[in-house]
Amino acid sequence: xxxxxxxxxxxxxxxxxxxxxxxxxxxxxxxxxxxxxxxxxxxxxxxxxxxxxxxxxxxxxxxxxxxxxxxxxxxxxxxxxxxxxxxxxxxxxxxxxxxxxxxxxxxxxxxxxxxxxxxxxxxxxxxxxxxxxxxxxxxxxxxxxxxxxxxxxxxxxxxxxxxxxxxxxxxxxxxxxxxxxxxxxxxxxxxxxxxxxxxxxxxxxxxxxxxxxxxxxxxxxxxxxxxxxxxxxxxxxxxxxxxxxxxxxxxxxxxxxxxxxxxxxxxxxxxxxxxxxxxxxxxxxxxxxxxxxxxxxxxxxxxxxxxxxxxxxxxxx
Numbered sequence: 001x002x003x004x005x006x007x008x009x010x011x012x013x014x015x016x017x018x019x020x021x022x023x024x025x026x027x028x029x030x031x032x033x034x035x036x037x038x039x040x041x042x043x044x045x046x047x048x049x050x051x052x053x054x055x056x057x058x059x060x061x062x063x064x065x066x067x068x069x070x071x072x073x074x075x076x077x078x079x080x081x082x083x084x085x086x087x088x089x090x091x092x093x094x095x096x097x098x099x100x101x102x103x104x105x106x107x108x109x110x111x112x113x114x115x116x117x118x119x120x121x122x123x124x125x126x127x128x129x130x131x132x133x134x135x136x137x138x139x140x141x142x143x144x145x146x147x148x149x150x151x152x153x154x155x156x157x158x159x160x161x162x163x164x165x166x167x168x169x170x171x172x173x174x175x176x177x178x179x180x181x182x183x184x185x186x187x188x189x190x191x192x193x194x195x196x197x198x199x200x201x202x203x204x205x206x207x208x209x210x211x212x213x214x215x216x217x218x219x220x221x222x223x224x225x226x227x228x229x230x231x232x233x234x235x236x237x238x239x240x241x242x243x244x245x246x247x248x249x250x251x252x253x254x255x256x257x258x259x260x261x262x263x264x265x266x267x268x269x270x271x272x273x274x275x276x277x278x279x280x281x282x283x284x285x286x287x288x289x290x291x292x293x294x295x296x297x298x299x300x301x302x303x304x305x306x307x308x309x310x311x312x313x314x315x316x317x
Contacts, residue, residue, distance in 0.1 A: 001086045002068050002103050003056050004124055006075050008089070010052060012129040018052030021074050030066035038106070039063040043143040050142055056130065060163060061139040062147035065104035072103035079103055093119050108169060114192040117175045121190040124162055125177050134161020134177075151176070152206050159213065162190075164202060170194075172201030176209045182254045183222040189213060219256040225287060226251035226263075232285050232298055233265045235272055244301040245282060251296055253288045263287050265298065276304035 012018040023044045031042040041064040044050065050058075055071055058064040072082035079102065086100040095116035101109040124130055133139070137155060138148050153159035153176055160177040173194045180187045191212050196204040226232060226247045234242040245265070253261055267283040276282065281297045282304075288294055 001089060001100060001105075001120060002071060002082075003060060003130060004120060004127075005082070005085050005089050006052070006071050007056065007127050007130055009075065011127075012053055012056075014128070017054065018129075020049040020051055021055055021070065023048040023050060024070065024073070026073075027066050027070040030069065033066065038065055040066040041141055041147070043141055043145050048142065053129065053133070054139075054142060057133045057136070057139040058141065058147075059104075060130070060133050060161070061136065061149050063150075063163075063165065065106055068104040069102075090116070090120075093123060095119050105165065106167070114194045117192040117194070118190050121162055121175050121177060121192065125160065125188050125190060131160055131177075134163070135159075150202060152203070153178070153210055153213065156210070157214065157217070160188075164205070166202045166205070168201075172196040172203070172205030174202075174205045174209045176213060178213050178217065180217040180220050182220050183252060185222070185254055187220055187254050189216050189220075191216070220254055221256065222252050222254050224250050224252045225261055226285065226296075231301065232263070235282060235300060235304060243304045245298045246301045247285055248281070248297045248299050251285070251287050251294055253294055255288075261287060262289055273304065276300050278302050280304065 010018065023046055025046045027044055028046045031040045031044050034040045034042050039062060041058045041062060055067050058067040059071070069079055072079045076082035076085055082103055083100055090098045090100065095112065098112040098116045099110065101107050135154055136149060138146050140146050150164045151161060151174060154161060158178045158180060160179060162175045162177050165173040171194070175192045178189045180189060191209060193205050193208045193212065196208060198204045228247055228249050230247050231244045232247050233245040235245060236242050255261065264286045265283060266286070272282050278301065279299050281299045283298050284295050285298050286293055286295045
């Protein structure tokens with residue numbers, strides 16, 4: 001969530017590493033907490049400059065808690081103010097069972113669920129600058145030190161990250177993403193495995209995530225749910241007359257057996273004409289949701305004619 005809030009408010013332009021952030025004394029001091037078993041980047045010194053790209057890499061690859069707290073202070077002026085932004089973002093995303101109490105996620109009072117983390121993950125995979133980081137097998141910090149990505153799914157079978165996390169109390173956890181080419185589309189998969197306590201806890205979480213990822217990839221298939229010429233709606237003239245509306249092309253969606261697909265017909269924000277020749281576009285049909293949704297034009301099947309004078313008189317009467 002720290003990466004999401006920071007990159008939402010400070011997007012990194014393609015081809016750049018974003019603004020430079022000055023390392024403060026607290027970030028250097030907290031870098032030494034690695035001696036107590038905390039995940040930090042211990043090479044940063046007060047007065048150093050680190051790019052936003054590298055700061056995000058530091059929190060996503062080696063889980064640098066000192067950099068997460070540095071980013072919070074840089075973004076919002078204080079860690080407390082940033083935590084308020086985190087919780088506001090969680091509310092906006094519908095993460096109803098999530099509470100953030102610190103920017104690093106280390107405190108026991110910061111809690112969430114797998115379902116809520118997937119909601120967050122669905123937003124993270126839409127940030128190209130972030131996904132270019134989480135797919136890295138390792139990251140080299142400004143001092144030249146290399147840090148490995150503990151998400152051992154990367155780069156296996158289309159895995160894209162996203163984030164590991166583990167403590168003795170929380171167990172092993174992984175929010176993961178992967179892609180799968182289905183037909184002509186690139187499908188994104190997001191999942192979360194939490195609270196794995198079998199040792200090694202993180203390895204167990206990664207193994208469970210791998211099973212879930214592969215199973216989901218194997219389930220995905222493309223199916224035609226609407227064929228060109230299928231009647232998908234009707235134009236109502238308000239006086240008892242209707243004209244069928246048809247899809248102008250086949251619609252194939254990606255999903256799995258038993259999936260209920262949402263279909264929504266709209267006028268595209270334009271008024272429907274009173275008269276129109278057969279085949280005239282009058283709106284669009286949206287099939288599916290999120291990144292996998294497909295939108296195709298719809299057209300009147302036959303001639304759309306304005307109601308006659310007799311029909312209007314009958315209506316008035």
